Amino acid sequence: MNPRIALRACVWLLVAFVLTLPLLPDIGSVLLGDPRIDVWNHAWGYDWVARHLASGSLPFHTPWIGGPDGGTLWFIDLAGALAALPLTLWGGAALGYNVVLITRIAWAGFGAQQLAEHVWGREHGAGWFAGLTYATTPFLLAELSNGISEVCATGWLPLTLWAAARALETPSLRRWALLGLLQAVTTVTTFYYGLTSAVLVALLLLMHVVSDWRAGRSPNRRLAAGVLLAAGVGFLLVVPHWAAFRASLAASDALVRRSADLNLALMAHNAVDPRVFLLPGDFQSVDLATVYGEPFVHTGYLRWTVLILAGIGVAVDRRHRRWAVLAVASVFMGLGPYVWWGGEWLTVGGRMVSLPFGWLRALLPQLAITHPLRLALGAQALACVLAGGGAAWMAARVRRPGAAVIGLAVAAVSEALFGSVATFPLPTSDARVPAAYADAPEGMVLDLPAEVGTTMESSRYFWMQTRHGRPIPWTPDARLGSARDPETFHGIVQPRDPATPGPETPRQPDVRTLQHIRETYGLIVVHTDLEERAGMTTSYVDALTPALGPPRWDGPRAVWRLR
Secondary structure (H helix, E strand, O other): OOHHHHHHHHHHHHHHHHHOOOOHHHOOOEEEOOOOOOHHHHHHHHHHHHHHHHOOOOOOEEOOOOOOOOEEOOOOOHHHHHHOHHHHHHHOHHHHHHHHHHHHHHHHHHHHHHHHHHHHOOHHHHHHHHHHHHHOOHHHHHHHHHOOHHHHOOOHHHHHHHHHHHHHHOOOHHHHHHHHHHHHHHHHHOHHHHHHHHHHHHHHHHHHHHHHHHOOOOOOHHHHHHHHHHHHHHHHHHHHHHHHHHHHHHOOOEOOOOOOOOOHHHHHHOOOOHHHHOOOOOOOOOOHHHHOOOOOOOOOOOOHHHHHHHHHHHHHOHHHHHHHHHHHHHHHHHOOOEOEEOOEEOEEOOEEOEOHHHHHHHHOOOOOOOOHHHHHHHHHHHHHHHHHHHHHHHHOOOOOHHHHHHHHHHHHHHHHHHOOOOOOOOOEEEOOOOHHHOOOOOOEEEEEOOOOOOOOHHHHHHHHHHHHOOOOOOOOOOOHHHOOOHHHHHHHEOOOOOOOOOOOOEOOOOHHHHHHHHHHEEEEEEEHHHHHHHOOOOOHHHHHHHHHOOOEEEOOEEEEEOO
16 A cells, blocks of 8 residues: 555544544444434444345345334445445444444545645645545534434545546546546445535536637547546446345335425425524524424534635635535535525515425436435535635745644634534444343344334334344334334224324233234333333333233343243
8 A cells, every 4th residue: 555545544544533532442332323313223234234245145135124024125324334344244233333434534534635635736734624624524423423324424525526637637548437436436325425426527527628618629539438438437336236226115025115206394304504504503404303303413514614714715726716616516406405594495476496406306306315415515525625725825824834724624623523513522322232132032022112202212123133133023213103013013002193192102912912922022122211211101011011921120121031
């Protein structure tokens, strides 16, 4: 390996380790991410993929979830699970999952540094500034807390833009092929980022052609051949992945179904207020915890330190205005289909104001683009790259340029860690599986309660399966509506009144339900601590004890071994 690349890799890994310090002492027994959110499903997938591949089967159909029959599932972070495979097989899914996330932070810094140094050169630390600010964006910190692992793979997009710039400026077949490869990896890792980079690369190509035309140069066959080569390489790598993904959704036993319809309720849930890019503090487009009871945090805050320096960078070298144009285009893509302002859709003359996102969906109607904020990642990367140029320009005008760049970087990073809605230190989740799941008897495992309010705390039942290895009735995510065993849940849960939502109310099973439970399950675990957090007034322990006898207790967990 090139010594310079090796040194940079070590530095960026050190930065990632510092950002995740709460994780390091127990890297194999905790998970990076808030236990109330998505971390359990994503970490479970790392174990699922590893076990299937170790047994010689493809991770496409699973009997583990959606029991008793299981079903077809495409794991959304397959790229991460494959990268973690050796570590997962050796030290467990928690180790593999955490190392991949740490590596993704480091890779973000490396990718932004490569692009910034191509744009500005290596003098006065422009690349280091860009890498450090990009590795610490409030957007990335928030998604690390959310536990949405594939969305944390932000490093590939700036590398794709770097490859595109190099291919356009000094064309060669090798560089065009590299662009196609990086575009494919970006797309396979996270479709939203692949779509973003594809649009930005297309705009970059268009600006290059227009610039040549204005200079009296017409596009040549060599440029066309390079574009076709990049497109061909990307197409060959992406199509099998996309076909498998589509097949998983279309399967008759699909465990996850997605509609291409983007209704107003879903759009409002994931709406993007333009002010989210500019307002510091706790501002969010939609306060999901208050409005929906979901503790997710999403932000696109660009940081004023970065924006001011980016403005300086564009002002001092207007040759790089094209990058600012791409950043603005990415922001507009990330605003969603209509303008959202102050908790509602902005209307003019009684009609909602349409945005480019809506036009994109009109061109690609089969794409279920439900999280438009992710399309603004290009703006996150390019703002940091342009800010690197601004920081270098300022550093060149003081007696100690190195200290100046470090000071500006500290200011930008501090704004991300302490001046945005992102949580720092990053939260972690206890990945230790209780002894109650050891040597689970034959049959399915039933964990209760089904829900903990509107959080995803009950999704930890997926993680418990990494130890007991028995089927569970839940499909992502663990909720009453996701269970594939209606006979059990209709028998042990009182029917709900849709007009008065609240926690589930357990009831004693009748003879028929009890027989079904004994025939289906080998282990039942009631988590009384989760019942308490869910605000349940009665416990499954009281409902099940008359039918199953007194349970064995393992801390706050009541356990019945039925076989």
